[in-house]
Amino acid sequence: MPASKKRVGLEIARALALKPRLLILDEPAAGMNPSEKHGIRELIERLNADGLTILLIDHDMRLVMGVCKRVAVLNFGKKIADGTPEEVSTDVAVIKAYLGTGGEQEVRSAPGASGVDEETEVAESAARIRPSREPEKAILDVHDLSVSYGAINAVRGVSLRVATGEVVALIGANGAGKSTILNTLSGLIRPDSGSAFFDGLNLANADPSTIVRRGLVQVPEGREILARQTVLENLELATWARRDGAAPRRDIESVMKRFPILGERRQLLAGTLSGGEQQMLAIARGLLAKPRLLLLDEPSLGLAPQLVDEVFRAIEEIHKDGTTILLVEQNALRALAIADRGYVLETGQILLSGTGDELLHNPAVRRAYLGG
Numbered sequence: 001m002p003a004s005k006k007r008v009g010l011e012i013a014r015a016l017a018l019k020p021r022l023l024i025l026d027e028p029a030a031g032m033n034p035s036e037k038h039g040i041r042e043l044i045e046r047l048n049a050d051g052l053t054i055l056l057i058d059h060d061m062r063l064v065m066g067v068c069k070r071v072a073v074l075n076f077g078k079k080i081a082d083g084t085p086e087e088v089s090t091d092v093a094v095i096k097a098y099l100g101t102g103g104e105q106e107v108r109s110a111p112g113a114s115g116v117d118e119e120t121e122v123a124e125s126a127a128r129i130r131p132s133r134e135p136e137k138a139i140l141d142v143h144d145l146s147v148s149y150g151a152i153n154a155v156r157g158v159s160l161r162v163a164t165g166e167v168v169a170l171i172g173a174n175g176a177g178k179s180t181i182l183n184t185l186s187g188l189i190r191p192d193s194g195s196a197f198f199d200g201l202n203l204a205n206a207d208p209s210t211i212v213r214r215g216l217v218q219v220p221e222g223r224e225i226l227a228r229q230t231v232l233e234n235l236e237l238a239t240w241a242r243r244d245g246a247a248p249r250r251d252i253e254s255v256m257k258r259f260p261i262l263g264e265r266r267q268l269l270a271g272t273l274s275g276g277e278q279q280m281l282a283i284a285r286g287l288l289a290k291p292r293l294l295l296l297d298e299p300s301l302g303l304a305p306q307l308v309d310e311v312f313r314a315i316e317e318i319h320k321d322g323t324t325i326l327l328v329e330q331n332a333l334r335a336l337a338i339a340d341r342g343y344v345l346e347t348g349q350i351l352l353s354g355t356g357d358e359l360l361h362n363p364a365v366r367r368a369y370l371g372g
């Protein structure tokens, strides 16, 4: 038995020795791979069949939906749904909490929400693999990419393409492997196998600095701005690697025009900006590196709905100005709404792909987030 499963098995055995009438399991499958999770699921089912009552606390929706008879969903300390797995996984409030704050209008037509024409299920298998929709000529070409952290296989055989001019969304639940893919493309992590090429540059062994200079620029998850430097200093830093004389100053002025709030706050310490403003700063910094392909990792993370709107508006404008974008988001509905195409990632593998519109109405997308 792998170490993590052995440890959990031992902890459960220790609890069972106390002859519990109710066994509470707090994320028993955290950090496990799919086959270990399957083992935990079998163990829970066996204990339950033997007559033990179990309260499972977990965010792994596939495990929860597979093993529980009744599910209560908490969101920021409030119970938003309570019912059978089927009831809960088609509940509009739950879908909204997991797939993003698309506004009431969008959520009502979310993939798999009650009332959605289930005939769209049929489209699911057709959308699963759509090589014909993938561009012939791609600026980014990822093939059969696998990446691991020690024993954890975070990304397994992922293939995806982005053509010049597209906005492509890469969506998936927590821990699906989205950031791992972006960090591999930026040269920060090396893949175990497979290939990734950006405009002919082999990303599997190129230096991160070479990759950025070639025009593949990542805005990292969590923004990573320099909180103790001013807004202007953050922007100036972003242009230091460039050798094109006076142009950086002009570019800084032009990003400040695009994001007027940054112009107004240029002398303030970046750490005093609101979350949304910090995200704008992070995106502005990315733009100053003159991206030909901009990788955005969870730009809406942790932002209030109004700021999410602003960030998505900015992304659309940047795209209209001619920047190609690979957008990683947990907020699936918003990302798909602005994407030409999308890929749905589930535990390290591409589950399905298609146009933004197809995925937006595909119940399989909901299942990738909610299990069931």
Ligand SMILES: Nc1ncnc2c1ncn2[C@@H]1O[C@H](COP(=O)(O)OP(=O)(O)OP(=O)(O)O)[C@@H](O)[C@H]1O
Residues within 6 Å of the ligand: 031, 149, 152, 154, 172, 173, 174, 175, 176, 177, 178, 179, 180, 181, 221, 330
């Ligand atoms: N530095 C690391 N060391 C070990 N495991 C890691 C490391 N970084 C990520 N992982 C694991 O790899 C898997 C994929 O993580 P990753 O950060 O790529 O997911 P993600 O889709 O970006 O998730 P999120 O939506 O939470 O940002 C997860 O199981 C995670 O625990």
Ligand SMILES: [Mg+2]
Residues within 6 Å of the ligand: 178, 179, 180, 221, 297, 298
């Ligand atoms: Mg991530």
